[in-house]
Amino acid sequence: MQKTIWLLMGALFLVIGISSCDNELDVSADWKEIAVIYGALNPTDASQYIRIQRAYLDEKSGALSFSQIADSLYFDTLDVTVDEFHNGAYSKTFVLNKIDGNTIGLSKDSGVFASDVNYLYELDEPIKASSFFNNYSYVLTVQNPNTDYLAISNTISVGNAEITSPINHNLILELQIPNDTNNVMVAKYQEGKFARTYDMVISVHVLEVNKLDTTQTVLKTLDWKLFGNLRTASLNGFAKATRVINTRGFFYTLQNGLEENDDIYRRLVGYDLRLYGIADEFYTYINVNKPSIGIIQKKPEYTNISNGFGLFSSRYINAYRNLKFHASTRSAVMLSNDTKNLGFVSY
Known part of the structure; x- marks a missing residue:
C-alpha cells in the first residue's frame, strides 16, 4: 500500500529568520525515522543555527492533524555536531546546543504549524571563511542516541567578497x-x-x-x-x-x-x-524550488543530506x-x- 511522507520543513535563514513550508513525497517503503534539516553557515555571523525537524508518514491521518503538535515536529533527543576541516585535514568539532529560537528573537512565523516553540540547534562560535590559500569545509552530523538514526551532510565555506x-x-x-x-x-x-x-x-x-x-x-x-x-x-x-x-x-x-x-x-x-x-548547492536548491511555470507542476527533489532531507550549505553576507x-x-x-x-x- 502506497503511503505518503510529509516533510515538515523550515526554510533557510536568508537575512532575516526562518520560515516553514511542507513538501510531499510518495514512498512505498515501510516507515523509517528521518530528519528534515536546514542550515546555511555564514562566517560573518557570531553564531550559526540549524533547524532539524521530523519527517513522518501516517496511513490514517493527514499531515495537518499533527501540524499544531510540537512533539510531532521535533525530536526529543539528538546529538548534533559540526566538524571543521582546513585544507582537507580535521581541525575541530563543534557541539551544537538545542535552544528555543523564540527566546532570542528568532521567532517562527505563525501558520498551520506549531509556533509556541521554535527549536533550533546553535553553534555559538563563528566559522571561518575560505580564502586564497585556505579552504574550510564543515561536516554536519545528526544522530538520535536512542535509535542510532544518523544523517550527515557537508559544505565548503564561502569566502569574502x-x-x-x-x-x-x-x-x-x-x-x-x-x-x-x-x-x-x-x-x-x-x-x-x-x-x-x-x-x-x-x-x-x-x-x-x-x-x-x-x-x-x-x-x-x-x-x-x-x-x-x-x-x-x-x-x-x-x-x-x-x-x-x-x-x-x-x-x-x-x-x-x-x-x-x-x-x-x-x-x-x-x-x-x-x-x-551563496554556495553552489544553495543555488541549486533555490533553482529546483522555483515556482512552477506552465502545466507541469511536478518538481524534482533536491537534498544534500545523506539519510535525510533538506539543505546544509554556506553563504557569505557582506553587510x-x-x-x-x-x-x-x-x-x-x-x-x-x-x-x-x-x-x-x-x-
Missing part, C-alpha cells in the same frame, strides 16, 4: 542618486571563493514624523534590490564582477512602498548595503550598516516626479 562600488569597503562615501531617469549606478566587487551567485540589496530607512506631534515617529525600511542571482565567473573566486543599475529603481522603491499622507513628513535617514554570496545619503539624494526625492508627493523634507 570585496565591494568597490557603489561604496568602497576601504572608503565609504555618502551615496549620490540624482533625479535623472537615465542615470545609472555601477556595482563592482571581487568575487569570494566558492560563491556561485550574488544578490545586492540596499535597505532604505525612512523616518515618518507626525506633523502635529513630532514625538510620534515611525521608522520604515524598504528594500531596493540592485540585482539578484548573478552567477560568478567560477567557484575559484577573485574574479572582478560589474553590474550596471538604473537608479530609477530607487525612486520606484520609495513610490511603491510608501503612501501619500498629508499628516506626516518624511526623511531619508540612511541605508544598509548587503551583498549575499554595511547605517550609511548616509548625500545631500543631493535627499533633494532628489523631494523633486522627483515619482516621490515629490510623499512628503520628503531635507534635514
Whole structure:
C-alpha cells in the first residue's frame, strides 16, 4: 500500500529568520525515522543555527492533524555536531546546543504549524571563511542516541567578497542618486571563493514624523534590490564582477512602498548595503524550488543530506550598516516626479 511522507520543513535563514513550508513525497517503503534539516553557515555571523525537524508518514491521518503538535515536529533527543576541516585535514568539532529560537528573537512565523516553540540547534562560535590559500569545509552530523538514526551532510565555506562600488569597503562615501531617469549606478566587487551567485540589496530607512506631534515617529525600511542571482565567473573566486543599475529603481522603491499622507513628513535617514554570496548547492536548491511555470507542476527533489532531507550549505553576507545619503539624494526625492508627493523634507 502506497503511503505518503510529509516533510515538515523550515526554510533557510536568508537575512532575516526562518520560515516553514511542507513538501510531499510518495514512498512505498515501510516507515523509517528521518530528519528534515536546514542550515546555511555564514562566517560573518557570531553564531550559526540549524533547524532539524521530523519527517513522518501516517496511513490514517493527514499531515495537518499533527501540524499544531510540537512533539510531532521535533525530536526529543539528538546529538548534533559540526566538524571543521582546513585544507582537507580535521581541525575541530563543534557541539551544537538545542535552544528555543523564540527566546532570542528568532521567532517562527505563525501558520498551520506549531509556533509556541521554535527549536533550533546553535553553534555559538563563528566559522571561518575560505580564502586564497585556505579552504574550510564543515561536516554536519545528526544522530538520535536512542535509535542510532544518523544523517550527515557537508559544505565548503564561502569566502569574502570585496565591494568597490557603489561604496568602497576601504572608503565609504555618502551615496549620490540624482533625479535623472537615465542615470545609472555601477556595482563592482571581487568575487569570494566558492560563491556561485550574488544578490545586492540596499535597505532604505525612512523616518515618518507626525506633523502635529513630532514625538510620534515611525521608522520604515524598504528594500531596493540592485540585482539578484548573478552567477560568478567560477567557484575559484577573485574574479572582478560589474553590474550596471538604473537608479530609477530607487525612486520606484520609495513610490511603491510608501503612501501619500498629508499628516506626516518624511526623511531619508540612511541605508544598509548587503551583498549575499551563496554556495553552489544553495543555488541549486533555490533553482529546483522555483515556482512552477506552465502545466507541469511536478518538481524534482533536491537534498544534500545523506539519510535525510533538506539543505546544509554556506553563504557569505557582506553587510554595511547605517550609511548616509548625500545631500543631493535627499533633494532628489523631494523633486522627483515619482516621490515629490510623499512628503520628503531635507534635514
